[in-house]
Amino acid sequence: MNLLLPHRFKKVGVYMAILGITLWVLMQRGVVHRFLTFLLGEDLYNLDVPVFYMVNVGLTSGGFFVFLMGVYCIAFSKERVEDEMIQKIRVDSFQFAALLQLPLIVCGLFSFLLPGHTNIESEIIILVLVSSLMVFWFGFIGRFNYMLHVKLK
């Protein structure tokens, strides 16, 4: 069973990741919100209006989702020549990334045991879980490219 994407998805993934993270950062910094407020005026564009609130949440989570999909495409696209050495490096990098992620998953599970359910604790749990996701992808991509372009060259 081969679940890898064709090689051309690597380039698509780079564009998606850049676009997604840019949109997410802009949404987090409130740039889009300020721009739309300037464009439509405060009377029309208001986050108290359910439609605009949904658009705001949709763009923020959409940006992050596009970024994640882009990173997935980068990580799981075939190389130009997908031979046994590449496959071995892929497996090795996967193990490395899983090991890196493990402590964060354990921390995430323990953070559920924190007493009380304040906003800060919820944010900590989300932060730990998002970090574990990021650590896996970046650990995998980093290790794979290090092995391929530095160590085995």
Add this chain to the structure above:
Amino acid sequence: MKNFIKEERVRKQLTQAQLAELVQVSRQTIISIETNKYLPSTVLALKLAKALQQRVEDLFELEDSD
């Protein structure tokens, strides 16, 4: 494990890219094998031997540390 892939390839006047194409791997894999950074599988070792018209045991040699 020591190997004589590079010596045989040069003797046969093949480039790394040509040998890579013959055994259907990337040029980087050939580089890694020649510099002893990657140990090929039995299948790839047999393919290399066939491409270089040598016996596997003439291309690869066990060392004391193996």
